Amino acid sequence: MNLKQLKAKGGIVDGQPVKKEISWTHLDSKTGKEVTDTFTLHIRRQSFGVIERLFSQGESTQSRNASYLAASVSLGTEGDEALSYDDAFGLEPSLGFVILNAVNEVNGTQGGGAKS
Numbered sequence: 001m002n003l004k005q006l007k008a009k010g011g012i013v014d015g016q017p018v019k020k021e022i023s024w025t026h027l028d029s030k031t032g033k034e035v036t037d038t039f040t041l042h043i044r045r046q047s048f049g050v051i052e053r054l055f056s057q058g059e060s061t062q063s064r065n066a067s068y069l070a071a072s073v074s075l076g077t078e079g080d081e082a083l084s085y086d087d088a089f090g091l092e093p094s095l096g097f098v099i100l101n102a103v104n105e106v107n108g109t110q111g112g113g114a115k116s
């Protein structure tokens with residue numbers, strides 16, 4: 001395979017966001033009853049180099065998973081609302097893991113990329 005063929009087959013990340021629908025089950029803050037919200041995320045595919053950089057932050061005090069979510073996730077109908085590091089860090093844990101699973105699915109890192 002040559003480089004042109006590799007690119008044509010999607011072997012080089014193009015940066016186009018992928019729409020991913022997720023469902024989050026949680027307690028409603030008003031009623032205290034369990035509800036499920038389903039919504040769409042816009043997830044940027046990350047290159048091998050970006051993922052490696054995110055997960056080799058050495059002694060950084062920042063959360064690797066929150067950094068990964070902030071680098072990958074946009075919200076809103078058109079995906080024009082970036083998820084900041086601070087917002088990713090502050091996610092309710094069950095929602096954070098649902099979003100992290102979606103990012104891992106899009107980036108093919110389910111088996112080993114994301115570690116806390």
